[in-house]
Amino acid sequence: MASSDLKSAxxxxxxxxxxxxxxGKAITKKIGLVYQINIAPKKIGFNEEIYVVDLKKxxxxxxxxxxxxxxxxxxxxxxxxxxxxxxxxxxxxxxxRGAMKVKGSLSAAQKFTPDIFPKPSKM
Amino acid sequence: xAMRELVTGGAACAVPGSSSSSNPLGAFANALIGSxxxxxxxxxxxxxxxxxxxxNLYSGAGEPLSALPGAESEQHLQHESxxxxxxxxxxxxxxxxxADVWDGIQNPQIPHFPGREGQTTFPLGHPQLxxxxxxPPQRVLSSFLHSFVNSSHGGVPFGPTQxxxxxxxxxxKRCIRDRSSIMARHFFAxxxxxxxxxxxxxxxxSLEIDxxxxxxxHISGRHSELEQYWNEPQIMTPGPHTGDGWADEFAxxxxxxxxxxxxxxxxxxxxxxxxxxxxxEHEQAQMTSVGRMAGxxxxxxxxxxxxRMLAHTLAQNSNPKFQxxxxxxxxxxxxxxxxxxxxxxxxxxxxxxxxxYQQQYNAGPxxxxxxxxxxxxxxxxxxxxxxxxxxxxxxxxxxxLQVNDWADxxxxxxxxxxxxxxxxxxxxxAYDEYLNEQAVVKQKSDAxxxxxxxxxxxxxxxxxxxxxxxxxxxxxxxxxxxxxxLEAEVLKNPENAEGxxxxxxxxxxxxxxxxxxxxxxxxxxxxxxxxxxxxxxxVSHTNELExxxxxxxxxSWLRHHPEYGKIAPPELSDSLYYADxxxxxxxxxxxxxxxxxxxxxxxxxxxxxxxxxxxxxxxxTALKLxxxxxxxxxxxxxxxxxxxxxxxxxxxxxxxxxxxPNYVRAWANMGISYANQGMYEDSIRYYVRAxxxxxxxxxxWQYLRISLSCASRNDMMEACDSRNLDVLQKEFxx
Numbered sequence: 024m025a026s027s028d029l030k031s032a033x034x035x036x037x038x039x040x041x042x043x044x045x046x047g048k049a050i051t052k053k054i055g056l057v058y059q060i061n062i063a064p065k066k067i068g069f070n071e072e073i074y075v076v077d078l079k080k081x082x083x084x085x086x087x088x089x090x091x092x093x094x095x096x097x098x099x100x101x102x103x104x105x106x107x108x109x110x111x112x113x114x115x116x117x118x119x120r121g122a123m124k125v126k127g128s129l130s131a132a133q134k135f136t137p138d139i140f141p142k143p144s145k146m
Numbered sequence: 147x148a149m150r151e152l153v154t155g156g157a158a159c160a161v162p163g164s165s166s167s168s169n170p171l172g173a174f175a176n177a178l179i180g181s182x183x184x185x186x187x188x189x190x191x192x193x194x195x196x197x198x199x200x201x202n203l204y205s206g207a208g209e210p211l212s213a214l215p216g217a218e219s220e221q222h223l224q225h226e227s228x229x230x231x232x233x234x235x236x237x238x239x240x241x242x243x244x245a246d247v248w249d250g251i252q253n254p255q256i257p258h259f260p261g262r263e264g265q266t267t268f269p270l271g272h273p274q275l276x277x278x279x280x281x282p283p284q285r286v287l288s289s290f291l292h293s294f295v296n297s298s299h300g301g302v303p304f305g306p307t308q309x310x311x312x313x314x315x316x317x318x319k320r321c322i323r324d325r326s327s328i329m330a331r332h333f334f335a336x337x338x339x340x341x342x343x344x345x346x347x348x349x350x351x352s353l354e355i356d357x358x359x360x361x362x363x364h365i366s367g368r369h370s371e372l373e374q375y376w377n378e379p380q381i382m383t384p385g386p387h388t389g390d391g392w393a394d395e396f397a398x399x400x401x402x403x404x405x406x407x408x409x410x411x412x413x414x415x416x417x418x419x420x421x422x423x424x425x426x427e428h429e430q431a432q433m434t435s436v437g438r439m440a441g442x443x444x445x446x447x448x449x450x451x452x453x454r455m456l457a458h459t460l461a462q463n464s465n466p467k468f469q470x471x472x473x474x475x476x477x478x479x480x481x482x483x484x485x486x487x488x489x490x491x492x493x494x495x496x497x498x499x500x501x502x503y504q505q506q507y508n509a510g511p512x513x514x515x516x517x518x519x520x521x522x523x524x525x526x527x528x529x530x531x532x533x534x535x536x537x538x539x540x541x542x543x544x545x546x547l548q549v550n551d552w553a554d555x556x557x558x559x560x561x562x563x564x565x566x567x568x569x570x571x572x573x574x575x576a577y578d579e580y581l582n583e584q585a586v587v588k589q590k591s592d593a594x595x596x597x598x599x600x601x602x603x604x605x606x607x608x609x610x611x612x613x614x615x616x617x618x619x620x621x622x623x624x625x626x627x628x629x630x631x632l633e634a635e636v637l638k639n640p641e642n643a644e645g646x647x648x649x650x651x652x653x654x655x656x657x658x659x660x661x662x663x664x665x666x667x668x669x670x671x672x673x674x675x676x677x678x679x680x681x682x683x684x685v686s687h688t689n690e691l692e693x694x695x696x697x698x699x700x701x702s703w704l705r706h707h708p709e710y711g712k713i714a715p716p717e718l719s720d721s722l723y724y725a726d727x728x729x730x731x732x733x734x735x736x737x738x739x740x741x742x743x744x745x746x747x748x749x750x751x752x753x754x755x756x757x758x759x760x761x762x763x764x765x766x767t768a769l770k771l772x773x774x775x776x777x778x779x780x781x782x783x784x785x786x787x788x789x790x791x792x793x794x795x796x797x798x799x800x801x802x803x804x805x806x807p808n809y810v811r812a813w814a815n816m817g818i819s820y821a822n823q824g825m826y827e828d829s830i831r832y833y834v835r836a837x838x839x840x841x842x843x844x845x846x847w848q849y850l851r852i853s854l855s856c857a858s859r860n861d862m863m864e865a866c867d868s869r870n871l872d873v874l875q876k877e878f879x880x
Contacts, residue, residue, distance in 0.1 A: 030691035036756050040790040046824030047790075105691065110848035138856045142818045142849055144784035144795065145659065145689040145811055146753065146777075 027072060031062045031104045034140060035074050035083050041141040042081035050139050054078040056131050059093040060104070067098045067124060078139065095127030095135065108140040287314075287353075319355040598664040606634035613645050620648060623808035625656045626840050636668070643673035650682055655777070657811045657836065657843040659686045675706040681747060685781075688754050696754055697722045700731075700747055710734040710744065724755055742771035742778075749781060758789030776805035780812045783819075792819040810840045817849060826857035831880045838871055850874075 041047040056078050061071040075088045099107065103122040106112040114135055117123035125132045314322070323346075606612050609631065616631035632649035636642060646669035653662035663686045669679045680703040687696035701722055704714045713733055728751055735744045745768035752761035765782040772778055783798030796819050802812040817832035833850040836843055851866050865873040 028693055030693075033691050033756060037788055037790070041822065044790050044792070044823065046822060049824055109845070110852045111844075136852075136855075137848075138852050141790075141822045142852075143689075143691070144787035144815045144818050145657065146685050146750065146781040146784045 029062055029064060029072060029101045031060075031074075031099075031101050031108075032072070034105065034108055034143065035076075035085075037141050037143060038076065039083040042083070047141075048081060051078045051081040054134050054139060056094040056134060057088060057090070058131075058135060059088045059096040061096065061098040062104050063098070063100050065100060067100060071098070076139075093127065094131035095125060097126075097132070097135065098124040108137055109142060110137040113137075314353065314355070319353065322353060323350055323355050596664050596667055598661065598668060600633055600637070601630060604630050604634055604637075606631040607637065609634055612638060613642065613648075616645070616648060616652075620652055623806060625652050625808060625810060626842070628652045629656065636665075640668075641672050643669045643676060643679070646672060647676065647679050647682070650679070650686075654682065654686060655806075655809055655811055656840045657814045657845060658840070659689050662686050663690070677703055677706060677743075680706065681743075681750070684747070685750055688750055693754055694722070696750075697724060697727060700751055700754075701727050703747055704730060704734065707734075709738065713737070724751075727751065728755070740771065742768040742775075745771070746778065746781070749785065753785055753788070756788075758785055761785045762789070762791075774805060776802040776809060776812075779805065780809065780815065783812070784815055787815065787819045787822065790822070792823045795819045808839055810836050810843060810846075813839065814843060814846045814849070817846065817853070821849065821853050821856070826853045827878075829853045830857060830859070831878045834871070834874045834878045835880045838875055841869060841871060 038047075042051065058076045058078065060074045060076060061067075062074065063069050063071045073085065073087050075082075075084045075086070075093065077084065077088075077090075099117075099122065103112065103117060107114055107117055107123065112120075112122065114123060114132075114137075118125065606615060609615055612631045612634035616628050616635055619625075619628035619631055629649060629652050632645055632652060635645040636649060639645060646665050650662045650665035650669055653659075653665055663683065666679055666683045666686065669676065670683065673679065680699050684696050684699035684703060687693075687699060701714070704710050704727075705716070707714075710730075714730055728748075731744065731748050731751055735741075735748055738744065745764045749761045749764035749768065752758070752764060762782065762785050765778060765785060769775070769778055769782065779798050779802035783795040783802065786792070786798060787795035796816060799812045799816050799819070802809055803816075806812070813832055813836035817829040817836065820826070820829035820832060830850060830853045833846045833853060836846045837850065840846075847866065847869065851863070854860065854862050854866055862874065862877055864870075865877070
């Protein structure tokens with residue numbers, strides 16, 4: 024079994040692979056920022072798994088960012104992250120509901136939109 | 147903090163008539179005040195700066211003393227700076243709650259006490275109210291203030307006590323006096339004015355704060371304009387209060403709490419930043435200690451300032467849509483808090499407020515936990531309750547956001563148009579969406595909880611044989627019609643496993659996994675060992691990335707298989723490990739390599755573990771055995787797409803669609819594959835095609851929206867949001 028039970032982990036894996044494609048590379052060119060994403064299974068702040076989506080280098084890594092300060096850090100629950108990445112919930116809306124916490128600059132956070140994530144296909 | 151109220155209290159505050167008991171703000175206030183009274187909890191909280199040797203805050207060591215208010219007031223204390231240190235130390239420790247409560251009720255209007263004395267002989271038979279009087283001064287002050295707050299919960303008279311010299315500065319004293327006066331009126335809303343004065347006087351005299359000497363201190367005639375400004379709001383009397391109004395009122399009140407900043411800001415508006423700065427410095431010098439007293443409140447002051455700026459910026463946005471948005475109304479309402487500061491008279495409704503508050507307090511977290519586990523207020527309270535270290539609290543989180551706090555930054559960027567014209571719009575619609583969501587949230591949560599949601603109007607109800615009709619429609623590929631007929635069937639025969647199963651299949655092919663899962667669960671109830679149902683449940687849960695549930699159903703499939711059941715050890719069924727299940731399935735596949743089904747299940751299983759190469763191999767093996775299985779082609783395609791082989795995926799989907807032209811899921815998957823390759827225009831056409839066949843496919847609507855935005859087709863956004871398929875189909879023919 025995959026190392027994480029989080030739904031988001033599946034998406035992060037897909038994201039990782041996505042960076043090898045032309046579309047993935049286009050995104051890194053377009054955004055060029057580093058996001059750290061803290062994902063909690065149930066409650067924000069508890070048992071978080073930390074991912075770094077590096078849209079400069081085109082990498083997804085697990086664990087806190089080591090190259091300095093990420094441009095923005097987000098905290099979500101697993102389910103809410105999926106909702107945001109798949110466009111079910113928009114990020115501003117998530118922020119207002121408290122479903123998303125943000126640290127870092129807003130201009131960086133504003134570029135965090137569902138279109139940077141590849142969409143999972145369904146069997 | 148004000149900004150957070152926008153976030154948490156948003157809906158309730160902006161929508162009149164919403165029940166106060168469901169107001170997150172109420173919960174919030176409740177959490178603040180409630181927890182401040184919970185000694186046990188407080189003691190669990192690690193204190194960052196306190197010397198922890200004095201372990202019990204309420205050791206009851208105090209000696210009752212009678213002290214007359216004002217009597218010691220001449221003893222102005224020497225250590226101004228020291229006093230501020232004490233106060234800030236006490237904030238840095240564990241008293242943010244108190245400080246918040248304190249701040250929440252802070253109101254710079256000066257209460258005029260009649261100078262009544264002799265209220266100080268209240269009985270003192272409540273040891274739990276006795277603060278600890280030994281230890282470092284900040285501890286003493288902290289526990290003393292806590293005991294004051296606690297006295298409110300029992301309505302117990304608060305006795306004056308002699309405290310060691312605390313070295314409070316004038317500012318500290320003024321701050322404590324103002325806040326305690328006002329807070330007491332909220333706490334003791336049901337008590338007489340005399341009682342309240344007595345309580346406050348007892349507190350103040352113990353702290354050696356003179357109620358009169360400081361009375362006019364903080365707005366002396368120096369700021370006449372300010373004073374004018376100041377008087378304005380006090381003339382405004384709050385409208386009639388209902389029970390429901392209290393939270394709103396309280397929110398405004400809280401927003402208005404930051405007196406020094408509010409003044410400064412009001413002042414700034416009148417005089418511009420330059421003149422303001424020097425005045426403010428002056429003011430600030432005097433108010434430093436007040437600010438320190440505010441401790442945890444500083445972020446909230448900052449946030450309030452931002453709210454105001456935000457409202458100001460937003461108000462200048464001439465976009466009519468935005469001007470009419472509830473979001474703006476709400477933000478400006480919030481920022482007006484500073485102008486609608488309430489005076490501290492006890493209102494008739496305050497009794498209701500207090501009762502309501504008390505009820506909430508008694509009911510504990512459950513009353514607002516009802517609002518759903520994902521509610522942030524819930525998390526917030528839990529965090530506070532469990533490990534309230536200052537750093538972890540959102541207030542501070544919020545304030546830690548660099549210099550460019552988001553609201554600040556937001557205001558600036560909207561102002562400069564950096565975010566584009568639509569940005570403010572987006573915020574406005576996001577907020578409206580937030581409000582709307584409250585209405586539909588129940589229906590949606592039903593579906594996501596696995597409860598089947600039936601269509602409202604169903605022409606097939608009353609049909610003599612809806613199952614047969616449904617099967618026929620399904621065979622013709624009219625999935626949405628088939629769904630209706632099959633719904634009619636299961637309404638008529640709720641125990642018909644085949645009706646539910648086919649309904650589930652139709653929903654899955656129609657790209658609605660939530661409904662598919664709900665139907666399949668009913669099918670499984672009716673027929674617990676149906677292999678097709680078990681596989682379908684495994685697939686749907688895999689699609690929803692629900693690994694454990696998926697694993698459970700896939701293993702059940704094996705367990706109930708007439709041939710492979712015997713190699714599936716029953717003891718596994720309780721705690722499933724992926725490796726065990728996969729091994730067993732591989733055994734099964736070796737037993738009968740000609741059985742396409744076992745390869746299909748294996749393929750799903752490898753999807754679950756994201757071993758896509760193996761999954762693709764399994765599906766390809768199965769396809770050799772069952773080349774006309776359109777859902778199998780789709781499974782292959784989806785697996786390829788998820789492992790970024792989008793070009794191959796499109797070929798597989800095409801095969802599926804050749805076999806079943808109305809296969810909505812495959813159309814939607816096509817769109818996804820194009821979008822993931824950055825071919826957004828193409829993806830739009832496929833999404834629209836899928837939606838034309840099933841307008842209820844919510845995922846496709848969401849993806850369509852993303853693709854429209856990526857393809858810079860914002861002109862079609864409205865058609866998407868209003869789900870106007872005619873327009874979309876005309877614009878994006880396939």
